[in-house]
Amino acid sequence: MSAGGDGRQHGQDLIRVQQQDFSVADEYARLAGDAADGALVTFVGKVRDFNDGRTVTSLSLEHYPGMTEGVLERLVAQARARWPLGRVTVIHRVGTLALGEQIVFIGVSSAHRQAAFSACEYLIDFLKTQAPFWKLEADNHERRWVEARDRDQDAAGRWQE
Amino acid sequence: MIKVLFFAQVRELLDTPSLTLAAGQDTRNAGALRATLAARDELWARVMASERLLVAVNQTLSDWDAEIRDGDEVAFFPPMTGG
Numbered sequence: 001m002s003a004g005g006d007g008r009q010h011g012q013d014l015i016r017v018q019q020q021d022f023s024v025a026d027e028y029a030r031l032a033g034d035a036a037d038g039a040l041v042t043f044v045g046k047v048r049d050f051n052d053g054r055t056v057t058s059l060s061l062e063h064y065p066g067m068t069e070g071v072l073e074r075l076v077a078q079a080r081a082r083w084p085l086g087r088v089t090v091i092h093r094v095g096t097l098a099l100g101e102q103i104v105f106i107g108v109s110s111a112h113r114q115a116a117f118s119a120c121e122y123l124i125d126f127l128k129t130q131a132p133f134w135k136l137e138a139d140n141h142e143r144r145w146v147e148a149r150d151r152d153q154d155a156a157g158r159w160q161e
Numbered sequence: 162m163i164k165v166l167f168f169a170q171v172r173e174l175l176d177t178p179s180l181t182l183a184a185g186q187d188t189r190n191a192g193a194l195r196a197t198l199a200a201r202d203e204l205w206a207r208v209m210a211s212e213r214l215l216v217a218v219n220q221t222l223s224d225w226d227a228e229i230r231d232g233d234e235v236a237f238f239p240p241m242t243g244g
Contacts, residue, residue, distance in 0.1 A: 045244055061243070062169055064236060067220035092243060104244055124244055130222070132236075133243025134169035145170040148213070148240030 012087045015072045017063060019095040022105055027089055037086035037109035041116040043124050045104040047097050051146065055139045061094045061103070064132035068092075071131045079108075079122050083115035090123060092133060122159055129156040163188050163229060165198075168238035174208050184231035191216045192225035194235060213240055 014030065016022075024044060031040055047059045076088050086109035093103055106123045110116040127133075135146040162181045172178050182188055187197040195216070199209035208214075217236045218227045229235060 063243070064166070064168055064217070064220070064238070067217060067236070070220055128244035129241060131243050132168065132217070132238065132241055134239065135242045136169075145173075145239070146242040148242050152244075 012085075013073070013076050014087075014089040014091075015069060015076065016091045017065075017068050017072075017094060018091065019093065021093070021102060022091050024102075024105065027091070027105055027107055031087045031089055031107045031109045034086050034109060036111060038111055039113040039116040040107070040109045041113070041120040042105065042107040043120050044102055045124070047099055047101050047103060049099055051137060054137075056099070056137050057140060058096060058098055058138045059103075060096045060136040060138070061092075062134045062136065063092075063094050067132050072127065075123055075126050075130065078126075079119045082122070083110065083119045084112070085110050085115060085119055088119070088123075090127070092127070092131070094133070125152075125155045125159065128152045162231065163194070164234045165194070166234065166236040168236060170239050171208060171214070171237050175205065184229070184233075188229055190225070190229055191218060191223055191227045191235065194229060195225065195237070198237075209237075211239075214238075215240060 024042065028042065049056055072090050076090060079085065079088065089105065089107040091105040097103060106120050108116045108119045129152055137144055137146055163184050164179065164181055166179045167175055167177055188194045195209050199206045215238055216223055216225065218229060219234055
């Protein structure tokens with residue numbers, strides 16, 4: 001267990017689903033610890049102030065404990081099968097988040113930049129369509145469940161061989 | 162027994178986070194379980210009829226013909242929207 005989260009760490013992989021925020025600097029430091037890796041790519045997803053043309057003031061994230069971690073571990077294993085990777089970190093927050101807060105962190109290190117870029121994009125594309133997280137948006141008047149988008153399915157689909 | 166879980170909008174519409182059912186012919190696969198739940202009343206019928214409904218058997222996203230055995234965990238939910 002990592003500090004406070006439902007953490008799982010297998011060798012070079014760190015996968016966490018947690019309520020609390022994360023520090024990009026701390027996560028960068030862990031990913032950058034291997035001198036064999038010359039490339040490090042990170043992605044951070046944040047709560048933005050609009051969605052489908054409507055104002056958003058806060059976001060709640062629900063997930064399926066157990067399945068979520070299993071899916072994320074499988075996605076990381078699939079990325080490792082496609083590219084030579086060093087360290088991989090996937091952190092996703094759940095609970096209620098305010099505007100501008102960080103939601104998700106993906107970090108990948110590799111000897112080569114192309115592998116790091118590709119694996120990072122692959123992980124976020126599949127996380128969005130395969131990992132059991134659901135967003136509930138609120139503005140000052142109402143709350144609504146976020147609809148899945150076809151373009152997210154398309155983004156994941158382009159990785160099929 | 163079969164443990165059945167509901168998430169997100171599905172859980173909210175049904176006002177049910179989980180339930181348990183005795184394993185039998187009417188729960189032999191994911192589609193049969195879906196039909197059994199739909200037969201409860203009008204609300205359950207409407208939610209279970211959704212074209213976008215997804216099912217996971219033992220925490221793995223599955224097809225409607227996926228077999229269900231005694232002791233399994235089955236979850237119903239809408240398409241994922243994380244990230």
